[in-house]
């Protein structure tokens with residue numbers, strides 16, 4: 001260092017200071033224009049990246065978890081490290097590695113749908129699946145095929161979260177399973193779409209359904225008076241929506257007219273509560289995904305009486321589903337329950353046949 005200093009001083013004395021200064025000024029101008037150019041380029045690039053991230057904040061999590069899982073991302077696009085610590089990124093050090101894929105995040109039509117059933121445990125399933133880094137799921141129910149079909153596929157696509165190549169896009173709308181027009185419409189979008197149905201004992205499901213209805217409209221008649229056409233003859237009103245939805249074989253038949261059985265996966269709503277990791281394992285297999293969501297992700301919350309997540313997406317706190325999930329049901333006369341079980345028996349048997357499995361509803 002000292003040698004250099006000495007040499008420089010010595011050097012200076014032998015040249016015209018003004019020529020030297022001019023040369024230095026020249027170099028400085030070139031260097032600064034170059035760096036301005038570089039900085040604007042970097043700013044442009046990181047700016048693009050950032051807007052994509054903030055627009056759909058959920059995209060951060062899969063990337064983070066993917067990295068954490070060590071599945072290996074392609075290496076930095078720009079080896080300069082300029083992407084690191086991009087403004088507002090919030091994940092210092094990660095952007096450099098992940099930036100290669102973020103560019104390809106696009107909105108795509110879903111490759112998998114949770115089509116039902118209402119009150120089967122569809123929200124729980126979707127929230128659990130969201131832990132998987134290769135799944136991008138819409139949080140709300142879009143009701144595209146049953147209510148908003150006239151808006152067209154472009155609208156539907158625009159509702160979807162952005163996903164990277166290889167990620168599976170999905171949504172859940174439990175009403176799809178029971179709406180007559182839906183199978184043909186889904187088929188028109190994609191004949192390869194994977195379909196998931198969470199099924200639950202139709203009697204419990206009906207009471208769960210009724211519990212929700214009465215919580216919104218407290219003045220409605222009793223469950224009993226709605227379930228029976230004639231209480232004395234015991235004739236059941238199978239067209240009353242809470243009961244009609246439970247005729248699974250009937251609805252399943254309509255789907256099987258459009259999709260092969262292998263393209264429909266049935267989840268037991270009961271096992272989703274008693275063994276969430278087991279059911280999630282089978283769903284991940286069905287979707288062709290690695291089994292990343294496992295028993296490590298769940299704990300049984302005694303107060304809630306249901307499995308909850310240790311760490312839901314984008315949070316470090318444990319999390320149970322909301323108050324409307326897993327609530328106390330309206331109490332129903334055991335005699336009425338028995339009548340309903342008898343009513344469903346042949347329907348359930350037919351459904352077990354179609355499903356190729358016995359769900360054990362008594």
Ligand SMILES: Nc1ncnc2c1ncn2[C@@H]1O[C@H](COP(=O)(O)OS(=O)(=O)O)[C@@H](OP(=O)(O)O)[C@H]1O
Pocket residue numbers: 117118119120121122123124174207208209211272273306307308320321324325326327328
């Ligand atoms: N982990 C966990 N936590 C809370 N609740 C759980 C869970 N797993 C399944 N379930 C059951 O999910 C039932 C609600 O089903 P859905 O989410 O399909 O309802 S909805 O159709 O979207 O309204 C809900 O029905 P109710 O018990 O009648 O409230 C629950 O029994």
